[in-house]
Amino acid sequence: MSSAKDPTKKTADQSAPPPLAGDVESQTVETGFGVAGIVRRWRREDLLKRGSLALRGLGLLFSLLAFIIIASNKHGPDWENFDKYEEYRYVLAIAILSTVYTGVQALRQVHELSTGKQQILSQRSLAFVDFFGDQIVAYLLVSAASSAVPITNRMREGTDNIFTDSSAAAISMEFLAFLALAFSALVSGYKLSSQSYV
């Protein structure tokens, strides 16, 4: 088992205590050895949880802003109404969907962080739901934002008033929400791949 200390061998982590003979379980931890490795892993998981919550919170904020801005974008009885254009209706629908999704996820995460582990689903299926949810909402957000850009561009070439400015603001908010969800999908994918099966 080679537990004899060889002074010519230099391991990567000098501060960690050398693994004891017969302590096989600690050798299956991939990212470190012994107690130091486990503590490092806990710290990284905690950081990931907080980062994921922060990204979802940003997504919630930007989705909510997009929702409020586009839903209140009605000025007069003629063409300056968002619901006359299918692009803006799409933007509204995806903003509502993204607000609900990120809101539910952020609430669940806050509840988890404050009370400890109390989950309805198992850890593994939750990681799947997280990753695919984030990824799909990110695709929908970038699709909605992209679809509304050309008509807004064309309107702003002619006239530049509160209606077109509000539309542009809503599109920007939706794009920022997309960025938050895309990074959140990265974090969720990392969590999905690196979870321990112990």
Place this chain on the structure above:
Amino acid sequence: MSSAKDPTKKTADQSAPPPLAGDVESQTVETGFGVAGIVRRWRREDLLKRGSLALRGLGLLFSLLAFIIIASNKHGPDWENFDKYEEYRYVLAIAILSTVYTGVQALRQVHELSTGKQQILSQRSLAFVDFFGDQIVAYLLVSAASSAVPITNRMREGTDNIFTDSSAAAISMEFLAFLALAFSALVSGYKLSSQSYV
């Protein structure tokens, strides 16, 4: 070390030989035990490589079709020209980018499969380039396809001729290329997360 065979303990994989005492290295393989686990892992990696190549090939096919269809979409001197509209120019630009990206990746993969390992970059940085490339091209494709849908819808409400039909076909091809790249990004993400650091 408990290498004595206990008949009351049933392990998950009955067909694999029991790990030998002192054979510590085989215990660090996460997905199986001994030779059977390594062979299973090789088979899965081979399947992943072929699946990734097939998805990139599909992405190349659909991107190339979108590029050809939209670039040849010029009918007459007036409004029936794709380059009069920023949406279709965006579709063309992203179709070219996606064709080049998937073509280079597919060529590299075919070369790798036929000649064995001869890579310029290291395995790890290549996995990063793969994943982020697939993901970014997927976002661009869905954005371009979405941006061109509304104007095509509006044109087809009025008139329905070869110009609008070609535009719709190019958008569909771009959407199919997006699907292929999105699944390819999933495979690349899995490869990035599960590569061995041996």
